[in-house]
Every structure is written in structure tokens, then in C-alpha cells.
Amino acid sequence: MKRNIAMVALPAAAAAAAALLADDFVLRFLAEILLFGIAVMSLDILIGFGGLMSLGHAALFGGAAYAAAIAARQWGGDVALVLGSGIATGMVLAALMGVVVLRSGHLFLLILTLLMGQMVWEVAFHWREVTGGADGLRGLPALSLGPWTLSTARALFLLAALLAAVAFVVGRSFVAAPIGRALVGTREEPIRMAALGYSLFAVRFRALVLAGALAGAAGALFPFVNLYVGPQSVHWTQSAAMVIMLVIGGIGSLWGAxxxxxxxxxxxxxxxxxxxxxxxxxxxxxxxxxxLLPNGIASGLRILRDRLRRRGA
Amino acid sequence: MTAILELRGVGKRFGAFSALRDVAFDVGERETVGLIGPNGAGKTTLFNVITGFLRPDEGSIRLAGQSIDGMAPAQRVARGLARTFQTAMVFPGLTARENIAMAVRQHAGDGLRWFGGARAASAAAEIAVRLLGDAGLAHRAETPLRDMSHGERRIVDALMSLALSPRLLLLDEPTAGLTRAESDRLLGILRRNHADTALLLVAHDIDIVFGHCDRVVVMELGRVIGSGTPAEVREDAEVRRAYLGSTGG
Known part of the structure; x- marks a missing residue:
């Protein structure tokens, strides 16, 4: 119980302090960290829990960013519309990717996700009339929630923080639920899972679509925090950067992302x-x-915490 | 006797090599059938064909009177067919309870559940602990499989399959590497608590097969060369030449 309160209170206090004390530049920077953090956390569900190595994750994040930006230019910056179009795009792209890639594994999965991601990049780069081509999209309307306009850095930061909190709770509940345990099973011993009657595809497909929804939600807000979305956001090097972020933060911990x-x-x-x-x-x-920390900074912090606790006891 | 499993003319080739040729036999409901034969006889290939991990080149397989040809392994499991593997195929990083609960949840239709998953998970954990208790392993419920002995892992492996309440369980050398006492304990658990499950059992230990099985099927070079009660098989001249003779049985 104490631990649960600390888990809610600490990030909430940190977010409140940042919102009160930080300047606009830092707030936008923190919002960007949170949005990328959500996308990397969703990648952690695939890599850390499912053993599904992807180099196409930026396509889900960036594809959703484009969809949200295009929708906002067309119909205005309502948060529900922006998030909805981003989440739907992330899920659809993930589902398409899943149908193509999930029957393979290891190196082939890596290459197929990379290729699928690059196909999204091709569309973003060459479909000038819709995506702005190499120039990307600028001049987006401000986000709005009912009568309120969310254009200040503080409002965007708080929105990103709220989204990160919700995404984290969703991610945690997924990995703790039977479906999440089954995902770990498919990573540990896929043949045994099939022999127990699990459909490996069904398990992995659900994880991928969930990851698409989370990355899509984060991607949807990204153009409004960054004031721009360009083809770099869907490029495979961006996917690789997400993998690097995940390794540095700690695979398999969710919050390390x-x-x-x-x-x-x-x-x-x-x-x-x-x-x-x-x-x-x-x-x-x-x-x-x-x-030094093969399981990332998250594991280092965990070791530190345990040591401090032991010393305190 | 109604047959739970019927094999007719099953054949499997790997290139020019015939791993299975015209294999045909039945397993009756609640029957324990031993499948023996020298290395390379095709026993494991036959298991893989029956459970859907390999596609046969010819022949048909029926489970409880219905054809299961062309079905994926998961679909066959849903119809009551479970198996173990030659090496204990478990989730080494997960606890014994979680290993078995993985099977229980799938059997209960909760394997892919997200919403309402906590209730399903605790119900499955309860059943898993009970199964471990029946097998005398209650004290090991929270131990990760990688920290358990070979014999204990074998028992958890079998319990995972039993948690699916299969109508037919295929056991591929479940007693390999176990002491005689451990083997008897494992087979005792299978028969005592799960009398409704038919067993098809591969084992190299002739005493185990002849001691626990109602019927024995003998294979050599991909063919069935004999079958019958343990006493009949023991007397079969061809079986003695191919297999038992060398063990002095």
C-alpha cells in the first residue's frame, strides 16, 4: 500500500513541481520526453515482454503524429479528435504490420518491421500534397479541450504527463493480466505455448496492437508539442533511437522507458x-x-533502492 | 472399447527418408498405451504428427471420432489432445505455480484475457497450487523452474499438460533421467488423479512400459511391427528380434 501511494505521489509531485517552476522551453522538452517515453514503453511491451524485436516502431508513433496533424488541420485541434485519430492510426498500422511480420521471428522479424516502417516513411516523404513531403507539416491549430485552448507549454506538459500516467497504468495492467503472462510465455518457450493451446499469433497480435495504440496516443500529441512533424519521425533511424532509449532505460521494466x-x-x-x-x-x-548495467538504468536504480532499504532496516 | 485416437495409414517423409510408413493403431478411452522402439523408430515424429507440429504426407488421424487432419496444434489442444516433450519444456524464469497457471488459464478460456484478468488469474493460481499439492510439491509452488531439480521439472511439465484436462495425453519419455522411484511417482500421479485421461507413453525403460501400460505398440524404422498386451508383445518373435532381444526382455 505504502509503495502504491509512493508510486502515485512521487511522479505527481514531480510533475506539479515542474509545471510550477520550469520555463516554457524546459516544459516542452519534458513533454517531449514523456511522449517518447510512452512510445518506448510500448516498445518495451514488445521487446521486453514478448521478445519481439522491432525496428519499425517509429512508423506507428510518427504515422499517428501525421494522422493527428492532418486531422487537426482539417477539423481543428480538439484533443479527443487528435488522440482518437492518432490511436486509431497506430492500431491500424500495428495490425497491418502484425499480419505481415508476426509469423516470422528473430532476424526476419527485425528486417520485416524495418521494411514496413520504411514503407510508411516512403508514403510520408513522397505524398507531398497530404504530408508536406520533406518539409513536413507546420502551422497546426492549437489543441483544445471543450472551451479551453491548450496552447501554452504548461498545458501541453500537463496533458503529456496525464497521458503518460494513463499509458503507464494501461501498460502495467496489460503485462500483469493473463494476456501479458501469455506474452512472456511466448517469449520464454513458444513451442510449449502452442502445445498448451495458445495461438502465438493471437497473443503477439494483441500485444502489437496495444503497443500501436499507446505509441499512437503519444505520437498524436507530438506535433503539437514539437510544433512540427516531418518524415524523420517515421524513419527507421528513429525506431533505432527508440531501441537505444529502451536499452539505456532498462528492458522489461516499463518505467525505465x-x-x-x-x-x-x-x-x-x-x-x-x-x-x-x-x-x-x-x-x-x-x-x-x-x-555495467545490462538491464538498464532502471535495474541500477532498483539495486540502489534495495541496498538503501537493507541499510535502513 | 471406444477409441479416443485412431491412426490410419499415417506416413511422413523427410526428403528420401521415410520417417513413418503406414502407421495404424488405436488408443482407447482411459487406456494407457506404451509406444516403444529403438532410437530412430519414429516415435517422436509420430507424436509431432499427431499433435499437429508436423504435417503428415499421407493417412488420417481421428480424435474422439472426428478428423483432426490439417488442424493447428492449438486447435487440437482445444479438442482435448495434450502432450509433453522429450526434454522438460517449461518456462524456466516463472514459478512452478505460474507455469501450471498458464495452462489452467488457457483451459478455462482466460488465457488471452485482459479485462477481469485478476479474478481469472487468482482462480487459476488456486488450481495450480492444488495440482502441485496433489503431486507433493506444494512447498515448491513459488520456486522458479530453473531452481528445481530435473525430476521436479518433469513433474511440473506433466502437471501443465494435466491442467488442460486432456482426453488424451501424449508423454514423450517423461521418465528419462528420473530415478525408478521418481518415475513411479510421476506415473502414479498421472493414473491416480486423472483416470479419465488416456495416455500414449514413449519410454525407453521397458519395466516402466510393461509395468504401467494396458497395451504396448512397438515401432521400428517408421513402421508398427507389433502391438498387444505387455504379455503378448513380450512373446512376439519379431518384437523380440527388433527390440526386446537386445535388452534381454
Whole structure:
């Protein structure tokens, strides 16, 4: 019980403090971390729990971002419309991807997800009239919730924080439910799962569609936080960046995704002001994580917490 | 005796090699049938064909009077056909309780549940603990499978299949690597608590097969070369030449 209260109170307090104290630039940056964190967390459900290595996850996130931006330009920035179109796009793209890729595994799965992702990139890059081509889409209307306009950095940050909280609860309930346990089973011993009567496809397909919905929800808000969506957001290198964020944060923990995206985007945002070679630093952090904390920063924090607890006891 | 499993003219080739040729026999309801034969006789291939993991090139298979040809493994499980594998095929990172609960949930139709999953999960956990208790492993319920002995893993493996309440259970060398006492205990659990389940059992230990089975089917080089009660099979000249002779049986 105490642990549950702490789990709710700590992030809520941190979000409230940030909303009160941080300036607009930092608030937009934090919102971006949270949105990428949600997408990386949904990737964690696939990789960490299902052992399904994907290099096409940015297509779900970025595809939803395009859909939300296009819908908002057409019909206005109502939050329900924006989130709804993003979630639906993420789910549809994930379902299409699932039908094509989920009968293969390992290297083939990796390559197929990469190819599917690049097909989305091709559409985004070449369909100029709708997606703006290489220039992407700018000049989006402000988000609105009923009579309120959510255009300030603070409002967008709070919206992203709320979405992250909901996404985390949804992700956790999924992995704790029988379907989530079955997903772990398909990772650990797929043949045994088939012999127990589970359809591997049915289990993995559900996980992929859920991941699409979560990444889609995050992607939907991204253009409004970033004030722009371009083809880079669906490119396979963006998918690879998400995998790197996940490894740094910690595979299989869900909340590590947010730490990983904070570290990666922190380096990208702050170090790139000093040097063009910020990716070298990402690489260094990646290698150090893999060598010293194979289960990511999340596992390091867990070890630290247990030690402190033991010392306190 | 009504047959739960009927095999007719089942054949399977791998390239030029015939792994199974014209295999035909029945397993009756609640019957325990032993399947014996030297290495390479095709016993495991036959298991894979029956359970849908391999597609036969010819022949037909009926389960409880209905054809199951062309069905995926999961569909066959849903019709009451379960199996174990030559090596204990378990989820090593999960506890004994969770291993069995995985099977219980699937059998109850809750395997893919998300909403209302907590209730389904606790009901499944309860059944899993009871099954472990029946097998004398209640104290190991919270132990991950990777920390259990080979014999215990074998028992959990069998319990997972039993949790599906199958009408027919195919056991591929369930007693391999077990002591005689462990083997007897495992087969005792199978027969004592699950008398309605028919068993098709592959084992190399002749004493186990002849001691526990109602009938024995003998295979050699992909063919059935004899079948009957343990006493009949023991006396069969061809069986003695192919298999038993070498063991002095």
C-alpha cells in the first residue's frame, strides 16, 4: 500500500513541481520526453515482454503524429479528435504490420518491421500534397479541450504527463493480466505455448496492437508539442533511437522507458549545443549501460533502492 | 472399447527418408498405451504428427471420432489432445505455480484475457497450487523452474499438460533421467488423479512400459511391427528380434 501511494505521489509531485517552476522551453522538452517515453514503453511491451524485436516502431508513433496533424488541420485541434485519430492510426498500422511480420521471428522479424516502417516513411516523404513531403507539416491549430485552448507549454506538459500516467497504468495492467503472462510465455518457450493451446499469433497480435495504440496516443500529441512533424519521425533511424532509449532505460521494466528517453533526449538537446558529435556520447552511454548495467538504468536504480532499504532496516 | 485416437495409414517423409510408413493403431478411452522402439523408430515424429507440429504426407488421424487432419496444434489442444516433450519444456524464469497457471488459464478460456484478468488469474493460481499439492510439491509452488531439480521439472511439465484436462495425453519419455522411484511417482500421479485421461507413453525403460501400460505398440524404422498386451508383445518373435532381444526382455 505504502509503495502504491509512493508510486502515485512521487511522479505527481514531480510533475506539479515542474509545471510550477520550469520555463516554457524546459516544459516542452519534458513533454517531449514523456511522449517518447510512452512510445518506448510500448516498445518495451514488445521487446521486453514478448521478445519481439522491432525496428519499425517509429512508423506507428510518427504515422499517428501525421494522422493527428492532418486531422487537426482539417477539423481543428480538439484533443479527443487528435488522440482518437492518432490511436486509431497506430492500431491500424500495428495490425497491418502484425499480419505481415508476426509469423516470422528473430532476424526476419527485425528486417520485416524495418521494411514496413520504411514503407510508411516512403508514403510520408513522397505524398507531398497530404504530408508536406520533406518539409513536413507546420502551422497546426492549437489543441483544445471543450472551451479551453491548450496552447501554452504548461498545458501541453500537463496533458503529456496525464497521458503518460494513463499509458503507464494501461501498460502495467496489460503485462500483469493473463494476456501479458501469455506474452512472456511466448517469449520464454513458444513451442510449449502452442502445445498448451495458445495461438502465438493471437497473443503477439494483441500485444502489437496495444503497443500501436499507446505509441499512437503519444505520437498524436507530438506535433503539437514539437510544433512540427516531418518524415524523420517515421524513419527507421528513429525506431533505432527508440531501441537505444529502451536499452539505456532498462528492458522489461516499463518505467525505465521514460528514463531512457530522458537520457537520450537530454544528450541530444543539451549536448548538441556544444558539439555535432552528440551521437558519440549516446554511443558511449549505450556501451557503458550494456557493460555495467545490462538491464538498464532502471535495474541500477532498483539495486540502489534495495541496498538503501537493507541499510535502513 | 471406444477409441479416443485412431491412426490410419499415417506416413511422413523427410526428403528420401521415410520417417513413418503406414502407421495404424488405436488408443482407447482411459487406456494407457506404451509406444516403444529403438532410437530412430519414429516415435517422436509420430507424436509431432499427431499433435499437429508436423504435417503428415499421407493417412488420417481421428480424435474422439472426428478428423483432426490439417488442424493447428492449438486447435487440437482445444479438442482435448495434450502432450509433453522429450526434454522438460517449461518456462524456466516463472514459478512452478505460474507455469501450471498458464495452462489452467488457457483451459478455462482466460488465457488471452485482459479485462477481469485478476479474478481469472487468482482462480487459476488456486488450481495450480492444488495440482502441485496433489503431486507433493506444494512447498515448491513459488520456486522458479530453473531452481528445481530435473525430476521436479518433469513433474511440473506433466502437471501443465494435466491442467488442460486432456482426453488424451501424449508423454514423450517423461521418465528419462528420473530415478525408478521418481518415475513411479510421476506415473502414479498421472493414473491416480486423472483416470479419465488416456495416455500414449514413449519410454525407453521397458519395466516402466510393461509395468504401467494396458497395451504396448512397438515401432521400428517408421513402421508398427507389433502391438498387444505387455504379455503378448513380450512373446512376439519379431518384437523380440527388433527390440526386446537386445535388452534381454
Amino acid at each position: 521514460f528514463i531512457g528517453s530522458a537520457v537520450y533526449l537530454g544528450i541530444q538537446t543539451y549536448l548538441s549545443a556544444y558539439t555535432d558529435r552528440w551521437q558519440l556520447c549516446v554511443g558511449l552511454v549505450f556501451v557503458l549501460t550494456v557493460l
